[in-house]
Amino acid sequence: MKLLIAGSAAPWALEHHYIKHLAPLGVTLEVFDVASFVNYTILDRALIRLGNNSPYRCANECLLNKVEAFQPDVVWIFKGVEFQAETLKQIKSRGAKLVNYNPDHPFIRTSVSHGGKNVETCVPLYDLHFCYSRDLTNKIENEFGIPTTWLPFGFELEEPVFEKISKAEEILRIAFVGNPDKTRARIIRQLAAAGLPVNVYGHHWQRFLGKHQNINIFDAVYGDDFWQKIRQYRVQLNIFRPHNVGSHNMRTFEIPAAGGIMLAPDSPEHRAFFSHGEEAFFYRSEEEIERYCRDLLAREDVGEIREKARRRSLESGYDYLERAELFLKEIQKLRKP
Known part of the structure; x- marks a missing residue:
């Protein structure tokens, strides 16, 4: 063909x-x-x-x-x-x-x-x-x-890259890897205002967030750096664009495949792909985001969450x-x- x-x-x-x-x-x-x-x-x-x-x-x-x-x-x-x-x-x-x-x-x-x-x-x-x-x-x-x-x-994550990123020391903060919009910026500001530490990676975040003591802004990341960032942080936040509501997006599979701990919007497709509370976490409102973030930042059993997310990604053929x-x-x- x-x-x-x-x-x-x-x-x-x-x-x-x-x-x-x-x-x-x-x-x-x-x-x-x-x-x-x-x-x-x-x-x-x-x-x-x-x-x-x-x-x-x-x-x-x-x-x-x-x-x-x-x-x-x-x-x-x-x-x-x-x-x-x-x-x-x-x-x-x-x-x-x-x-x-x-x-x-x-x-x-x-x-x-x-x-x-x-x-x-x-x-x-x-x-x-x-x-x-x-x-x-x-x-x-x-x-x-x-x-x-x-x-x-x-997802497209080769085993040698996964082995490399899995050895990186965990960062006890929330991360968002992606470009900004008004909704994403509002959620990030709300988390920072509540005293939660957030790092964002992407283009033009300065235009949306300005300066805040609880927010660090970094350039977009690609290649191995991208995979390390979505693995390394304690909480990897996933926020839909309007056209993804009720469905899923690219981060849906990339974060768990890297062994990242994903906090994402609740949707029927997310529920079908991953087990809520074991392999990933799903929020139904912006108020729930803060609650889940606080809980995950305080948890000690995160290694098991990472392993389950990675295993589900491989065994279910999400690549x-x-x-x-x-x-x-x-x-x-x-x-x-």
Whole structure:
């Protein structure tokens, strides 16, 4: 099977995990790096907000050229913010099947890179959708009549890296690893105001938090540093974006896989993935966050929690190799008459 992935080629992008695993599974794969054909200048962002697709013209033209040259059986588009309906129709007219996976949400837009007119308009044009959310999976399948498969997020943590990070000394503080928004900043400020120590890692936190004696702000972390930070702290806080409410996010699997102690929003999917109070902890309100944090910072049996979280992640097949195998199984059905 020949597969063209249209998305990001960045090493930290979700696409990277599938690129890594699909080739050894027998897929002939090439990547169309959308970022190479779109410049998100201030002017471009303004035009996009006004519904002007001109900043995306080059990406659409070049994707069609890539399809013509590579002749893929399947084109897998991540998100699809940049691609217009006419482009997708032309791809289908050339015999390729169209597949979409949106790690944000097709109908909820919180930034230029999330949702938008192109994404919504193109939903009916795909032959198959993958969704991280069960509710969204059902919505697309029921409302659009398109085959839709639940494909949760996962983790990619090699054993030598885990062995390395597991030896790091624990830091008896709360940590949040991710970028800010108003809700996340409010929760962090509330914890700090209650006297709880918090370290945050990500871009532009200074704009949201300012200075506080109980808050330390650090730059974003990647690679081995990322895994060490989500393992090392006593409490690893997980706060949903609006489009993840009721479902899960990437940290859902990354934190437990590293043996981190995750405090995350309560949701049906979280309850299905991990045992509350044993492998992870789930809060139903912002008031509960403080209570759980105080309890976890005072506990002595955290080694057992870490071990159970790690074991569940491995034994339940939450890694991206398993996700890639599921993806391949589903797209192979597209080729059958």
